[in-house]
Amino acid sequence: MSLLELHQISKSYGEGPTAVRALAEIDLSVDEGHLVAIMGPSGSGKSTLLTIAGSLEEPTSGEVAIDGASLRAMSRNDKARLRRRTIGYVFQDFNLLPGLTAAENVALPLELDGVSARKAHQAGLAALEQLGLADRAGRYPDQLSGGERQRVAIARSVVGERKVLLADEPSGALDSTNGEAVMRMILDACKRGVAAVVVTHDAHLASWADRVIFLRDGRAVDHVAPDLSDSSLATPRA
């Protein structure tokens, strides 16, 4: 079943002669439990595609459907609810809220969704524990290392009933060890049925995906299914 579907998505910035076309007629479908990697040079439209898929931005044309529901007809509040309940978003620079502890950051989508503070906190702690960060639950973002911050961000993106996980260069600010660890977590989420899209520059990490899409100048120029028989890729998919 396709949890994320993008149909003929185009996006332009500006108007008239200064208009810039960031995306042109992109089609993408991600099924339950699948991981799709998006690669491409800077300015190719990778992040724009992800923000449109994550309802953070409106496409100029085309249609986005999440779990069968079209975003076109949704109000701003409906989209916000979708981001709280269905979509998990992981940013390259973590985007953890200053002033909230790691546990509170993880619990935030639940609390925003009306879950009591106590239950949300318990859920946040459980998510952190599963990512090996239980002892960091009370720390503020500026008291965590880069790898820890990204793990907290991933915990936040999977807590609750998320079905779609969107990650924009989640390992971009991390060293290779932490980068691989992050990718493993995303794969774990996929194993639980989450549909995930990862934007990355790293071909090695992209090779862990079920499918890799190459973007250039806003167009999808290639679709690749990595050869899982390759020994270097066998371990992560195991």
Place this chain on the structure above:
Amino acid sequence: MTTAVLAPLADARPADGGAPARRAVVRWAWRLFRREWRQQFLILALIAVAVAATIVGSAVATNDPQPANFGFGTARDAVSFTTHDAHTASVIASLEHRFGRVELIEYETQSIPGSINTYQLRSQDPHGPFGGPMLSLVSGHFPSGADQVAVTSGVASAFHLRVGATWRVGGVERQVAGIVENPQSLLDEFALVTPGQVKNPTGVTALFDAPRVALSSIGNHAQTPASVAQSNPFNPETISLAALVLGMLLIALVSVGGFTVLAQRRLRSIGMLESTGATDRHVRLVISANGTVVGVVGAILGFVLGLVVWLAYRPSLEQSSHHVIGVLSLSWAVVVAAMVLAVVAAFIAASRPARAITKVPIVQALSGRPAAPRQIHRSALPGIVLLVLAFLLLGVSGGTNHGNGSGGAPELLFGLVLLVPGLILLAPFFLSLTARLGRGAPIATRLALRDLARYRARSGSALAAISVGVLVAVIVMLAAASRYGNVLDYAGPNLSSNQLAVHANTPPPAGTIERGPNGNQVVQQSTTTPETPTELATNAASIARALGAQLIALETPNAGLTGTHLGRQWNGAIYVATPQLLRAFGIKPSEIDPNADILSSRPGLSGVSGLGFDYASGGKYGPPQSNQSNQRCTAAAGCLAHPVIQEVGALPLGTSAPNTVITEHAMREFHITASTTNWLVQGSQPFTAAQISGAELAASTSQLSVEAKNDAPSSTAVTTWATIFGIVIALGVLGMSVGLVRSETASDLRTLAATGASSNTRRTLTAVTAGALGFLGALLGVVGGYIAMIGWLRSNSLNGGIAALGNIPIADLLLILIGMPAFAAVVGWLFAGREPAAMAHQAIE
């Protein structure tokens, strides 16, 4: 490492997250406030100071006058009598019959040997039903028998008494049992004895409760605290609240800019919150909650600050107001209103940026880039329309009741209220206009002026706040100038602090109600034998002697001035320029024009046309009409149409002082006679409250009354304070907003620095920003003030119409228009030399 899908959560949740979501957002706002309170320090300080000032100001205003129950204790009604005869006894018996309990306080005025001061031998039950608040024990105990007495500290000092001493008073040898005081009047000096021990009372006060009984049905002489208080037209609490509302409006205007910059600083965090699933309502709540927190913290800090200042100042106020003031004797209604208004003002100020930030796209918010300023071509028309409406309304107000303006309060209020939004709406237009005018200026100046116009969300509100502050100051200045500038109806302080006026009283007819020594209404039951002029002069001289001051006899002629100028008639006493009077003020006979009829210290009096010297009817001739002045003021009618007036600056300026005198030349020429019923007591030093009280007590034993310097401000004092108010408001707003405006363009500053701009460029940017904002605000405020005053005066004949504005406070206006912006620019220049900390990159959270 493995992760697992967490257990599904129940779906019976509100669409917007309900209370848990709001709690989470408010918690985050509170955490951010705790982390970033320094950035909000100025707003916090403004709110705290405003609340504290209101608390202290209202407490002083309400506690400085005598207490509302002064002379009544806890009683609701009181009647006083000057004798205790059979008639008095029958009235008191009647009161007891009608209303039950009646507490009697009898007193007999006694002289202190060798002094003009007096005290009362007073009989009062310390545990009486009503008189408790009028009596308190300082030390020892209250007298419990006929052989005991308690005295006030003043009496103890005058008679060298202490607790345990023996003192013969009222014809009886008594032991001093204690030291007492009247908490409602610390100047009240008395010796307290048990009821019935005053053998020859000179007065009796009956305190009683007559609830729901009309005063008229009790008798003509009955009083209640409310009936006494009604004579006070000004309610200090109302004035405090009005000032508070205006202050909070200014703070709200300034805070809008502060919260806007704060919201912008948090833009990226807001983007993160939205990407996590926060709705617009949640985002608005973050900023609004922050505003509310700032308001609450500011209000609490202000309350604490106000309380501390009040506790520190209360003893001084007790001394100056001569009565005991409770530790927590605050205007609690004003305190609560101030704190609530502080929170409301901060909330409202935060609401606008809260709405604006939800319009920033999430992706842009995540990037931390503020939205590009929208190109709004805001028309000046709405502002102009409001100013015209205000002008017309003020004109209608000024013209009511045949041009005396006394019936146009609603129009006056609405007119003044419309001025404020008018100025607020005009502010952005003036910023754009200034930017256009600055096109040809050097780069730093051009950039500063353009930034002011581009970032109008900050600079517009700051400009409006400065304008409103200056507007208030200018209206006060112009109103004072027009009122004080009227040389005929002279206004200002009555005397200097080293002067007392002593007036001979006309003996009151029987039954006249006067205020007695206790402050109660005293019924004059019998006629009094008038004192002779010699006796009066002797008593006045003894008052001056006791004060160690000079006594100047003021001869009142049976002549006076008459006339109308700028809608007002001549007002004030005229005395004779006797050699003694001239000598007292250092005026040599040679300095006087031999042809002068009148000498005056009133500035500009000699230039007033249409003034008549009425030498035949004692100045009661009536004012000549402006178009027929010479028809009525003729020699045949005993009136000199154009008296020769010489302005003499050495004469005193007070309204009750001899500021205008008739020369002996005029006295002789017009055969004017004079009598002495007033004296001026002039010392070398300001008189103390105790000296004034002593003089008043001494006068009360004779048929004299003493007039001391009142609280009426001088023209200079009003104008100076208004100018200071306007400048302080403007500089305060500039201090807050210039930094905010420049912080918004911090990236430009980095670019400028990276391209080689020197510290001079940075200094110029800040100096021009501060100077231009200050000047524009001052200009708008002054223009608004003149629009208001011209609108009101153009149809107001009582205040002389627009001509009354001829007395322009040039120095004060220049100080506001030029001095304040220049000062702001210089300070901005001095503080802006530092290189931006993060020149190479923008700080990441």
